[in-house]
Amino acid sequence: MNLFYTPNLQPNMTEYVLSEEESKHCSRVLRLGVGDKVQLIDGRGGFFEAEISDAAPKKTKLRILNYTSDQDKRSFRIHIAVAPTKNMDRMEWFVEKAVELGIDEISLLQCARSERKNINLDRLEKIAISAMKQSMKSYLPKINELTRYEDFISQRFSQNEHKFIAHLVEGQERFSLAKSITGYGTYTILIGPEGDFSPEEVEQALQAGFKPVTLGSSRLRTETAALAACHTIHVVLDV
Incomplete structure (x- = not known):
């Protein structure tokens, strides 16, 4: 129908x-x-x-x-905070596929190594609506305006929110995201730009209570990493 x-x-x-x-x-x-x-x-x-x-x-x-009401409500929320790629086609692909999988919120980060300074939020929202309809979802995720990294991680999060940062900085201990998913609630995951987070940004996130995680042994593109994080949470919790 x-x-x-x-x-x-x-x-x-x-x-x-x-x-x-x-x-x-x-x-x-x-x-x-x-x-x-x-x-x-x-x-x-x-x-x-x-x-x-x-x-x-x-x-x-x-x-x-x-x-x-609540046609496809889940007992967990997924919030991916990602630095937009230089090529917006790749970010649009992420939005489309994440909505198809099921995502609640997407925040766009302006990081130290970001190459993109602006976004077309209206276009991303239209892509999200189309993907929602195509996948028969009844929830449209919230897509937030481009925000400075420092402002994002300094905001007040709920006490029971699960916060992670996926990065590739050498010499830093990281944990498997799949093994770090424990129970339900909101999962917020930071995904960096094509040049990755700077060491200073990683340290800022750790100081703000974000847990460092890895998405596997492969070096992933920004949009692939963001989608992999979303999918991993579904695999572990969507049972």
């Missing part, structure tokens, strides 16, 4: 009008008409079943038939 993103849809609504973009996709691309059934997601865990009551190309109207 066809799926549409409806961020303004509330559980108590009995009718809804699709956005112009989704209306065009519904009526002109998919050629759906009055009486056809569709599925809706609000990006907050809400999953709806609806029926088309008016297939207008710019304002397709729906009648809400059923609502389910």
Whole structure:
């Protein structure tokens, strides 16, 4: 069944009008008409079943038939804080695949060795929405603006949050991420730029309570490391 993103849809609504973009996709691309059934997601865990009551190309109207809350809620949260790559295609690939796997929050870091100074947040959010729909997820992850590394690690985290930094600085003890995952809660993992974190940044993270981890014996690209971290948490906890 066809799926549409409806961020303004509330559980108590009995009718809804699709956005112009989704209306065009519904009526002109998919050629759906009055009486056809569709599925809706609000990006907050809400999953709806609806029926088309008016297939207008710019304002397709729906009648809400059923609502389910917390459709694919997990007992753990994944927050990847990563330095954007110089080639944004690679970062867009990470966002797409991480959403397909299941991720709750993505923060973009401005590190000492970062080569990218700006990002197109709107484009990343559109990619995330598309990936959410494609993978039948009902939660849209939060994507945060580019933030200075020092500001990010100095923020207040919850006491039960699991905090890690994946780095390649020689002479520093590191632990297996897979073996460091213990119990549920929020897992926040720092992934550095293509030149890795500086030794000073690693030390700052350790002082802030982040545990140093390794993602395996291979030297991974930034976007691969970020996705591997996300996948590792799923493998250990998503049972």
